[in-house]
Amino acid sequence: MMRDIRAARVAMAALMVTAVGVPLMEAQSATEQGVIAFQQGHYLQASRLLADAVRANPHDEHARTFLALTRAATGHCPEAVSDLTDRFQQSGDPDLARLAGLALAQCLVTQGDTAKAVSIAGQLEARYPDDADVLYQAARVHMRAFNDATRRMFEKTPASYRVNQLSGEIFETENKFAEAAAEYRKAIEKNPRALNLHFRLGRAILLESHSPEALAKAQKEFEAELALNAEDPAAEFQIGQILDAGGRREDALAHFQKALELSPNFPEAALAVGRIRVQDKQYAEAIPLLERVVAAQPRNEAAHYSLMMAYRNSGQMDKARREQQELQKLQHPPEGEFTDFLKRLGEKAPEK
Amino acid sequence: MKAPAFAAALALLAAAAPGPDFRDIGKQAGLTASFPNGGATSKAYIIETTGSGVAFIDYDNDGYLDIFVLSGDGGTNRMYHNDHNGHFTDVTAELGLTSSGWAEGVCAGDYDNDGYTDLFVTYWGQNRLYRNVNGKRFEDVTAKAHLTQDRVRYNTGCAFLDYDGDGHLDLFVANYLKFDFATTPKAGSNPYCFYRGMAVNCGPRGLPFEKNLLYHNKGDGTFEDVSERSGIAKAEGHYSLAVLAEDVNDDGRPDIYVVGDQTAAMLFINQGDGTFSEEAVMRGVAFDENGRELSGMGLASADYNGDGLLDIFRSDFSDERSLLYRNAGNGQFDDVTMAAGLGHNTRFVNWGCAFLDFENSGWKGLVIVTGHVFPEVDRQNIDIHSRDRAILYRNTGKGAFEDISEHAGPAILERHSARGLAIGDIDNDGTLEILANNQNEPPSLWKQSHPAAGHWLLLKLIGSRSNRSAIGARVVLSAGGHTQVDEVRSGGSYLSQSDLRLHFGLGSAVRADSIAVRWPSGQKTVLRDVAADRILTIPEQP
Numbered sequence: 001m002m003r004d005i006r007a008a009r010v011a012m013a014a015l016m017v018t019a020v021g022v023p024l025m026e027a028q029s030a031t032e033q034g035v036i037a038f039q040q041g042h043y044l045q046a047s048r049l050l051a052d053a054v055r056a057n058p059h060d061e062h063a064r065t066f067l068a069l070t071r072a073a074t075g076h077c078p079e080a081v082s083d084l085t086d087r088f089q090q091s092g093d094p095d096l097a098r099l100a101g102l103a104l105a106q107c108l109v110t111q112g113d114t115a116k117a118v119s120i121a122g123q124l125e126a127r128y129p130d131d132a133d134v135l136y137q138a139a140r141v142h143m144r145a146f147n148d149a150t151r152r153m154f155e156k157t158p159a160s161y162r163v164n165q166l167s168g169e170i171f172e173t174e175n176k177f178a179e180a181a182a183e184y185r186k187a188i189e190k191n192p193r194a195l196n197l198h199f200r201l202g203r204a205i206l207l208e209s210h211s212p213e214a215l216a217k218a219q220k221e222f223e224a225e226l227a228l229n230a231e232d233p234a235a236e237f238q239i240g241q242i243l244d245a246g247g248r249r250e251d252a253l254a255h256f257q258k259a260l261e262l263s264p265n266f267p268e269a270a271l272a273v274g275r276i277r278v279q280d281k282q283y284a285e286a287i288p289l290l291e292r293v294v295a296a297q298p299r300n301e302a303a304h305y306s307l308m309m310a311y312r313n314s315g316q317m318d319k320a321r322r323e324q325q326e327l328q329k330l331q332h333p334p335e336g337e338f339t340d341f342l343k344r345l346g347e348k349a350p351e352k
Numbered sequence: 353m354k355a356p357a358f359a360a361a362l363a364l365l366a367a368a369a370p371g372p373d374f375r376d377i378g379k380q381a382g383l384t385a386s387f388p389n390g391g392a393t394s395k396a397y398i399i400e401t402t403g404s405g406v407a408f409i410d411y412d413n414d415g416y417l418d419i420f421v422l423s424g425d426g427g428t429n430r431m432y433h434n435d436h437n438g439h440f441t442d443v444t445a446e447l448g449l450t451s452s453g454w455a456e457g458v459c460a461g462d463y464d465n466d467g468y469t470d471l472f473v474t475y476w477g478q479n480r481l482y483r484n485v486n487g488k489r490f491e492d493v494t495a496k497a498h499l500t501q502d503r504v505r506y507n508t509g510c511a512f513l514d515y516d517g518d519g520h521l522d523l524f525v526a527n528y529l530k531f532d533f534a535t536t537p538k539a540g541s542n543p544y545c546f547y548r549g550m551a552v553n554c555g556p557r558g559l560p561f562e563k564n565l566l567y568h569n570k571g572d573g574t575f576e577d578v579s580e581r582s583g584i585a586k587a588e589g590h591y592s593l594a595v596l597a598e599d600v601n602d603d604g605r606p607d608i609y610v611v612g613d614q615t616a617a618m619l620f621i622n623q624g625d626g627t628f629s630e631e632a633v634m635r636g637v638a639f640d641e642n643g644r645e646l647s648g649m650g651l652a653s654a655d656y657n658g659d660g661l662l663d664i665f666r667s668d669f670s671d672e673r674s675l676l677y678r679n680a681g682n683g684q685f686d687d688v689t690m691a692a693g694l695g696h697n698t699r700f701v702n703w704g705c706a707f708l709d710f711e712n713s714g715w716k717g718l719v720i721v722t723g724h725v726f727p728e729v730d731r732q733n734i735d736i737h738s739r740d741r742a743i744l745y746r747n748t749g750k751g752a753f754e755d756i757s758e759h760a761g762p763a764i765l766e767r768h769s770a771r772g773l774a775i776g777d778i779d780n781d782g783t784l785e786i787l788a789n790n791q792n793e794p795p796s797l798w799k800q801s802h803p804a805a806g807h808w809l810l811l812k813l814i815g816s817r818s819n820r821s822a823i824g825a826r827v828v829l830s831a832g833g834h835t836q837v838d839e840v841r842s843g844g845s846y847l848s849q850s851d852l853r854l855h856f857g858l859g860s861a862v863r864a865d866s867i868a869v870r871w872p873s874g875q876k877t878v879l880r881d882v883a884a885d886r887i888l889t890i891p892e893q894p
Contacts, residue, residue, distance in 0.1 A: 208734065247690065305641075
């Protein structure tokens with residue numbers, strides 16, 4: 001409970017900073033005084049002032065919203081949820097609706113109603129797609145939902161191969177690839193016919209090592225996946241990559257082409273086929289394929305680069321230069337984008 | 353192109369000869385001093401990671417290669433004189449080369465055309481130009497030559513080249529970044545200070561970029577910084593490490609290729625008017641095949657496929673591929689790494705690299721030394737190690753390479769955290785040796801236990817109208833129907849200098865049918881019917 005209240009307070013503190021549109025002029029009314037008290041973190045005082053304001057005028061939207069936010073911030077979610085839901089759904093002020101939605105999602109998580117919290121997070125994301133607070137709250141809600149579902153699975157079906165599969169996937173996110181592979185092997189032992197386990201095992205082996213031995217082991221796993229599911233384009237593609245790395249380009253090409261047949265919109269497979277066609281000077285086949293990838297994925301740097309090289313090698317220099325420019329735009333996005341921010345860090349004097 | 357008769361002869365040769373068997377003779381040769389280079393089990397700052405280069409030069413013109421090894425802070429660079437008997441003697445002090453500080457790279461060239469090879473050593477801080485005084489001592493002429501600079505510069509690779517064809521060697525110096533102990537963040541203090549979840553030393557991302565430098569040799573013993581005027585300084589935002597100066601588009605003028613850490617590589621095409629145009633992306637040497645920036649460490653060049661064009665190999669970081677760019681003509685390159693069979697060794701951090709014909713077959717193989725920048729990686733129990741073995745590829749003669757690392761002698765399998773690498777023939781027997789700088793250890797000197805099977809020629813070029821070192825001279829040699837091309841280069845590999853003499857394996861051919869030299873001056877020399885298995889000095893006609 002203490003942790004939930006603290007989480008709510010921290011969340012509300014973040015909202016205060018970003019509570020744009022809230023009047024900050026010299027406080028006149030109880031509502032204004034209450035909002036300022038809320039913003040300063042004086043929740044008891046805010047609660048009293050805002051309750052007075054709502055009693056005086058039940059239609060005071062600001063007072064009702066901030067009273068609910070104050071209650072949420074002080075751990076009184078059961079009293080706050082109804083008003084927060086109403087304010088999130090009904091408020092004509094997008095800033096107030098956003099604040100109410102964020103607090104509502106937090107409250108629902110606190111109350112253990114993760115399913116509803118996920119729903120609210122989804123609505124928030126739809127209405128405020130570029131809002132960092134909204135995206136942060138959505139990430140937390142989904143993480144909570146993931147943790148809840150995982151706990152239930154471990155409690156209710158501890159012997160299931162799915163427990164091992166999920167454990168493997170979690171180990172992968174922690175870069176513990178050997179442990180992940182061990183879990184996938186246990187899962188395969190429990191359910192040898194289950195799809196995707198051999199694929200995940202093969203991938204974990206590759207993430208662990210690219211030694212020739214690891215490549216051979218991984219290839220066996222992808223082949224085992226294909227034995228269960230002959231039409232798995234990802235497994236075909238992985239085998240192609242392993243063969244390519246081993247210098248067996250023609251064999252690799254067959255697998256890349258099969259992957260592309262199975263999944264015509266598989267960009268990596270299309271790029272792999274396109275590149276090999278370029279190396280073989282088969283530009284008439286390569287260029288339309290690469291153009292298709294660029295059209296489908298205009299932000300795909302690898303596709304622009306491959307197409308640039310194809311145009312260059314086929315003597316279409318104007319088109320090659322155009323692709324170079326597109327690539328440059330993607331690699332050096334306009335100021336303000338996160339990737340550029342990361343890149344520009346290199347130009348700053350280091351902090352002490 | 354390869355002739356059938358030559359290929360058949362090669363096949364016979366390969367069947368008869370044992371494979372290469374490299375042994376480390378460093379200790380018995382007298383290379384026993386250890387060279388400090390930052391922490392061995394943990395590194396607090398990026399300056400400890402980049403290590404130092406090595407050089408094979410004949411400083412006293414006695415016809416035998418001497419060895420120069422650079423040191424990190426806490427030691428001195430050392431020159432070892434070749435005693436002509438398999439042993440080297442440390443002559444550092446008597447030559448005036450005792451030093452301190454973080455030495456990074458070395459390149460050689462006779463910048464004053466007095467007949468003795470001079471040395472340029474790059475540093476974090478002040479670089480040093482050592483003028484070779486009659487092979488008897490080296491004089492630090494840095495200030496006199498107008499080469500003093502800002503102390504936070506982190507200079508790395510370097511190369512002498514005569515970019516304007518005036519017969520005087522100019523100087524290119526790559527710069528990694530601006531580094532200062534006082535202001536560089538501590539390990540783990542920002543997202544750029546982690547590797548595989550471990551807090552490690554910070555950088556290069558997050559540290560300020562630095563520009564590369566081009567100095568013009570004024571011919572009076574001084575240099576002038578022409579980085580801005582030449583267009584070199586226009587290329588910003590790179591963490592530059594290795595330099596390859598050669599004529600990539602075969603127009604008779606030296607170009608400059610630079611790879612760097614986590615940033616696109618640069619290819620400066622010499623415009624012939626004192627300026628350069630950076631064209632790496634369109635020429636196909638900026639990225640990998642995905643258009644992705646890699647961490648380029650070392651550079652090597654050779655005509656690996658016998659088409660008369662110089663191709664480029666770059667060594668890269670672990671989890672990246674070290675790339676082979678095939679020269680398709682006119683200085684345009686294609687990434688042929690996978691097709692050439694070089695795609696599988698991605699667990700190593702690769703550094704010094706060189707093409708070398710270790711069998712004298714007429715086809716140059718490839719050697720790479722490795723070692724991780726984060727010793728902390730050993731705690732992870734994965735197959736990436738702070739000290740690791742080298743990689744040796746045999747050139748199949750069919751446009752591809754075969755990894756023979758596991759079967760090429762114990763030296764290749766020794767585990768070191770190696771950085772600089774150079775190639776040279778220390779005993780003039782036509783079989784090449786390999787020198788590597790190992791962090792916090794003595795250097796490695798690898799020699800084969802038996803001579804290479806094929807015939808050979810070692811060419812020493814001496815310029816007259818061109819620079820005396822003949823740097824930039826291009827040689828086309830034909831023997832037994834097989835034509836090879838190479839160029840005299842300063843710098844290269846990773847911060848290192850290989851033998852300035854050009855080595856050619858001739859396979860079963862006992863004579864070279866022709867040797868054509870195109871000097872930097874534009875002059876040409878052609879020799880015909882040259883007997884093999886010897887060192888041949890070729891002077892440029894005045």
